[in-house]
Amino acid sequence: MTALVRDYMTPNPFTISADAPISEAVRLMEEKQVRGLPVVDDKGKLVGLVSEADLIVREAPLEPPLYITFLGSIIYFESPESFHQHLKKTLGQQVQDVMTPNPHTINVDAPISEAARLMVNHHISRLPVLNDQGELVGIISRHDLLRALHAQEASA
Incomplete structure (x- = not known):
């Protein structure tokens, strides 16, 4: 029998609003011992995901992208966009400033193997779980x- 996301997800996950202060996200994650929070709008619709990594980047040194000038042109060795994202997260005051918008999601009835594929392919640690109506019903982590x-190994 194929294991489904619904069998292993955490139902009714703790959430936070996009306009909440970052300090609230830190407090909630620490208090509830979770490593990420789905971010919802005032109607409860998923708009993003905030993780420890999104918050920790605020403490990393801000380094402008390396570049050279050649014949009057600037050639970047790194994406200026990643620098702008880091700057936004470093200076942000609200969850919406640091969250990952439009996160990858998975359907509650998807097989566990699909969740694993998404996490591996996109280098992510958790997926918000949605029902057929697009409502947030859970979260599944690595x-x-x-x-x-472990359950599959034990039953084999």
Whole structure:
């Protein structure tokens, strides 16, 4: 029998609003011992995901992208866009300033293997889980996938 996301997800995850202060996200994540929070609008619709990595980047040194000038042109060795994203996260005051907008999601009835594929291919640690109406009903993490793998190994 194929294991489904619904069997291993955390239902009704803690959420935070996009306009909440970053300090609230830090407090909630620490208090609830979670590593990421779905970000919802005032109607409860998923608009982003804030993770430890999004918050930790604020503490990393801000380094402008390396470049050279050649014949009057600027040639960047790194994407200026990533510098702008880091700058925005460093200076941001609200969750919407640091969150990852439009995160990858998965349907509640998807197989666990699909969640694993998305996490591996996109280098992410958690996926908000949506029902057929697009409502947030849970969250599944890499730890949940390990529980599923352990259960499959134990039953084999």
